[in-house]
Amino acid sequence: MGCGNATPWREYRTALNLKLEFDQFQLDSEQMQVIGPDGPVSMRPLTFSVLSYLIEQAPKVVSRDELLDAVWGHQATSVSSVAQTIKELRKALGDSSSDPHLIATRPRLGYQFIAEVRPLPDDPAQVIGERVVSGLPPARSTSPDRRRWPWTAALLALVVLVIAFVVFAPNEPSESRSDRLPTLAVAQMVNASDDPDMNWLGPALETYLGHALVELGGFRVLSVDARADQESSILTGVDYVIEGQYLMAGVEGPRWLASLRRPGSREIVTSLESRPDEWDIASVSIDMATAIRDRLGFSAPPEADSAAIRARLPRRAGSQQAYFAALQALGDRRPEVALSALERARRQEPDNPRLDLLAAQVHAARGDLASAREFSLQAMSATEFWPRRDRLDIEAMAAMLAFDWQRAAERLQALNQFFPESESSRQLVRALGQAGRFQDAATALDSLRLKQPDDARLALLEAELSSLQKLAEPQLEQARQARQMAEAEGATSLMAAAELSESEALIELGEWHEARTRLEALVDDERLVAGEQARARLELARLEFLQGDLAPALASVERAEARFAEVPHPTGLAEAAMLRGAILERSGRIEESILALEQALERFDAVADPRRTAHANVQFGTTLMRANRADEAIARLEAAARSFRALNDRQGEGAALINHATLIARAGRLPDAEPIFQRALEAFQDAGDRRGEAMALGNLAAIAGDRRDMTTSITLAEQSLAIFEQLGAQTDIARVSYNLALIHRRQGALEAAIERIRQAGDAFASQGAVLMQTRALTTEGAMLVSMGEFDELDRLLARIEELDIEDPAELAVMHIVRGERALVLGDPDTAHGEFTRAHALMESIGAANHMLVTRMHVARAELAMGETINAEQTGRDLAFAFREIRMINREIDALMLLAEALIEQARGDEAAGILAQADERLADSPDAEQTLRMGLLRSRISPPELARERLSWVESAAAEQGFVTLMERARRRLETLAVSRSPAPISEQSNSASDTAAELPAS
Incomplete structure (x- = not known):
């Protein structure tokens, strides 16, 4: 915990007696209240303490554990108390988790108060006067009780000193720096002409001037945006900032002006000019870098080679322009536009390996892995004898296409040590994330965002990282930020991609209505390329599947597959086949489901993606279990777990283990499932x-x-x-x-x-979530039978029928509830019909364990109809079967069925022995309703006085617990004993409505 065993912070917080102002609110710690524009803000004392503590600790990020210790003082049972209180606090102050201006959520870290805080003196007039005179916030108190403010003042003083040093430092290069190469920052190049068609030159000149300065001068080079001076941390250690502007100067042709200045100063140290014949980026970058090196008084390093700069670009100026247009379109997630630009470049240079590399990247972005691998192989072959440094990006692309993310990350890290380009830097973040190195990916992304804080592509990349880590709430927040940034930039394709990421996060968060509305709009959105439209359609199919709309889900999958085939997009086709298999399985079409999953595995094998193949094996295993092919199913799941372990993917391994355990649990082997669930828990904890x-x-x-x-x-x-x-x-x-x-x-x-x-x-x-809603309603129906609420039950059954359920298992449970109702109301013929229909439905999907349960229900109805011999034999068979699969509670039910059949045949001694076995099992597995039913059965083979004692206990306990039908049965039995003064067999059936309830698997 953050504060150890310190005294709870709320106990001494009021001693500070601070009055603070933030945003449009004032906080008075002595009165423990917050004043807003409309007067006092209503909040609980606990909520006020949380707000005060966050302000006190600002700008520090406060973990949930620290808040628990400091404010609750170890009284809270879980961190959910913190989340709920933060939610209350935001609501009271009108703040938003998605667009915070007061309290920001820092994923995996905690919460941070981000608004500016100003202390208020006791005399409000003093504050007004100070602001009018100075235009600045009032000076912070140095009172010992306000211990954080002096540090803030010291920090401000330090910032002033740093700024003074930067501004007044000499503008000429100092002699003390002659023993080392300076660090240069290349700022954004400005299009000084009136021609927007020249906008492509800016990023090209920035990038390749940086490469040339590294290669030909040996300098350390950074790229920064126009606001670098406002972010002093970006320019730490920078000696010169290089700025430039370019234009077509009438008949004089191309012209590029560059200037060097000190960071923090607008005074120009030196200026340079280049007048190339044409905009050949390699040539002009080499010339300008050489001029800058010479002007600063340095010699070329021994390994300087301008050929390396030229090798990174197409040879001709015209094809270079098309190359950069394609690169820009790729960054903006417009691969079709990028392909068109590449075709223009290829008409001039059909055999250029740099164009091959970019073509591989574009086809990979489309999902066309076959074409991407073909172009990647061409680039590798053409550069076989190049120095390794010059083909690091080519090797990285080949590694990514082989799904060797660790090797790709290593190559990209080596490449970015020289001069990182925007695209290669984003690829590095993506490769690190895919390799499971999330902390490294976050660090690399933070470095990028320092230089490009408003880049929608980086916000979208951060959302992708959150998606990989299954962090839906941060993903939603980051995708929304990306959409807002893209909207500000007018980048429509990025906006649509961000909306798609938002939809995926909304599905994970259970906001299904909003997600469905968005996806239905995106599936034909022309802002998305064909592959992304297909992905949106596939997400819609997944959502329809989750909501139980199986027929629409199947239709959506087929339409998604058609779109993926157009690209072609083999990974998308494989994922669509997987989802189709899941839908067919839910529909009870097991053999068709197996065929779809075999197709998915064939496609993943062709793609050669080991991680996705392992995921497909997980799903295949669960389907094989439904087909009663348990050995094959477990083999698939164990193979998947091994694959994930080899990939060092603890998250994937956890998924395989949890499904493996779920299958074993559904087979009734709960003791065997428990240690596997425990291993899954450890894997997920390791993966975060x-x-x-x-x-x-x-x-x-x-x-x-x-x-x-x-x-x-x-x-x-x-x-x-x-x-x-x-x-x-x-x-x-x-x-x-x-x-x-x-x-x-x-x-x-x-x-x-x-x-x-x-x-x-x-x-x-x-x-x-119609399917899960049905499960809850049928379970509620079983409870209503136990409670004797038959009118309410009839209304609930009508609601279930309105849901138009297709799932055979859920339909079977509904028939069981109806059968229970009929059995309790004395209509065994109707009960038998309902139970028989339930058994047939379970049989149709091969649900072996559930078939045992429905068979027991049928036998209970037969017993009520007087078929005691059949009921006896079924009870014996089922008790053995349930014992074999270790379903203790079902074994107890079967033993009680057997005992009741024996009682009806006046074989009380045998029944007593069976009930003794049931008692032993019930001692190991207590259940309130089964205990009451046991009391009723024992009363039937007990002497009158003992029978009355047992029945009185059942009547009292059942009334207290809410089991009304059992209470009434005990009461009727007592009345019978009072009349006859001797035990007489009764034909009423013991209720086991609880048999319809089963835990929802959390997988």
Whole structure:
């Protein structure tokens, strides 16, 4: 924790008695209130303490743990308390997490107060007077109690000294610098003509002048934008800034003027001019760099070679212009425009390796890997005998196309040690991210953003990094920033790409309605190239699939595949086949699903992307399990985990492990699944994947609940819920709430359970998650049967029917709920029909374990119809089967079914032995409802007095816990005993409506 065991900060904060002003608010620590434009702002004392602490610590980023220690004093149970309080604080102050002006979220770090803070003296008139006279904020107090302000004053003084030194430093090169080469910063080149067609020259001259200064002068060179003087940190250690302007000077032709000045000074140290015959970027850059080197009094280094500069560009001036146009279009995510420009350049130079390299990059951006690899191979062959330094970017491209991201990153880092170009710098960030080196990628990106703070491409790149790390909330914030920057630049293609990234983040955050609206607009958006349109269509299909709209999802996938085929885009085609397989599996078309996934794997093998192949094996494994091909499924998942481990991809390994464990858990082998879930948890923690960590915790909670270790189950579920709340993952929050409802039911707290399950159902409905909403509603229906709320149940069943469910498993559960209702109301024939339909649906999708459960329901209806021998045999078979697959709670149900069949046949001694077995199992796996049902059964083979005691206990406990149907059954049994004074068999069936409830897997 951030503050260790220090006294909670809120206990001594008011002793400071500070009055502060920020934005349009005033904070009074003595009165513990905030005054806004409309008067006092309403907030809890705890919220006020959080605000005060953030201000006190500004500009430091405060971690959630530090806030917990300082403000709550170890009283909070999780960091979700912090997130909720920050949310309240922003709402009270009118701030926004996506566009903050007061409190900014720093992903993985904490929160930072970013507004300017000014102390207020006791006399408000003094503040007004000072501002009128000086035009500056009032001086900060040096009171010991206000211990942070002196440091701020000292920092300001230091800044003044630095500025004074820079401004008044001598303009001539000092003798003390003659023993080392100066550091030069190349500023933006200005188009001084009236011709916008010459705009391409600026970036070209900046880049290649930088290369030439490094190659021919040995200087250290930086590139900076026009606002470099405002950011002193950018120019730290810079000796000269080079500025320039270029134009076509009438009949005189091209003209390039360059000047050198000291950082922080507008006084020109020296000026140079170049009058080339044409704008051959290599030649003019070489000439200007040589002139600058000579003017500064330095000699060429021994290894200087102007041929290396020329080799980096097409040979002819005309093809150079087309080359730079293509490079600019590539950076703006317009690969089709880039291809057109490249064709113009190729007409002049069809065999240039630099054009081959750029063509490989453009085709890779389109998704056409075959063409990209062809051009990359041409570039490699043509430069086989070049010095390695001159082909680092060519080798990096080849590595990226081979998905060897680590090697690509190494080559790009070596390349950028000389003079980093914008495109190669962005490629470096992307390669580092794909290699899993997220901290290095963030550092490289921060360096780029210092020089280009308003570049939409960098904001979009940051969103891509967040997406790779499964950080949906930061991704959404960064994509929105990218869209705003692109809009300011008028870069429409970047705007559309940012909107697509926003949509992907919204899906992960559970904001499905907004995501769907955006995606439906993007699928035919002409601002997107064909590959991105197809990607938008595929994301729409994924969302439709998540919402349970299976037929539209399948149609969207097919349309996405058609667009990917046009490009062609083999990776997109493979991903579309994977999603098609998932949709077909959900529709119960298992064999078709397997064919689609085999096709996806063939496509990924052709692409030779090991990471995506491993992901495909994960999905293939889950589908094979549905087809009862368990050995093949587990082999696929184990192979996927090995692949991820070889790639050092702990996040991918965690995904493989969690799916492996889920398959084993669904097979009823919970003890075997638990250690694999634990390994998945460790993998996600190593990878820093908070969502994966929360999913693993949720599954471990479900297993603990199944073995009736409720304390552990609730603890793990709350840890999972806290992480999901911190991430803002609404769908996952609803899923964990669902699982907590089942835990409450097992503990005998039906009211709490029904409240939780309704919250989960409403949340799923608000997100359009129809399938998960149905699961919540059917589980609620099972609880309503237990509670005897049949009118409410009828209304709920009508709601389920309106959802038009296609999933066979969910339809089966709905039939089970209807059968339970009929059984409790004394209509076993109807119950038998509903249970039989449920069994047929489970059989149609090959759900072996669920078929055992529906078979037990059918046997319960047969027992109510007097078919005791059939029920007895089924009970014996199922008790053995459930024991074999270690489904303890189902084994208990089967044993009670068997005991009841024996009781109906007046074989009480045998029934007592079976109930003793059930008691032993129930001791290992407690369940409130099963315990009550056990009491009812034991009363039927007990002497009258003991039977009355047991029935009285069942009546009282069931009433307290909310199991009304069991309470009424015990009451009727007591009335029967009171009349007959002897135990008489009754044919009422014990309710097991809870059998319809099953944990939602968190994978």
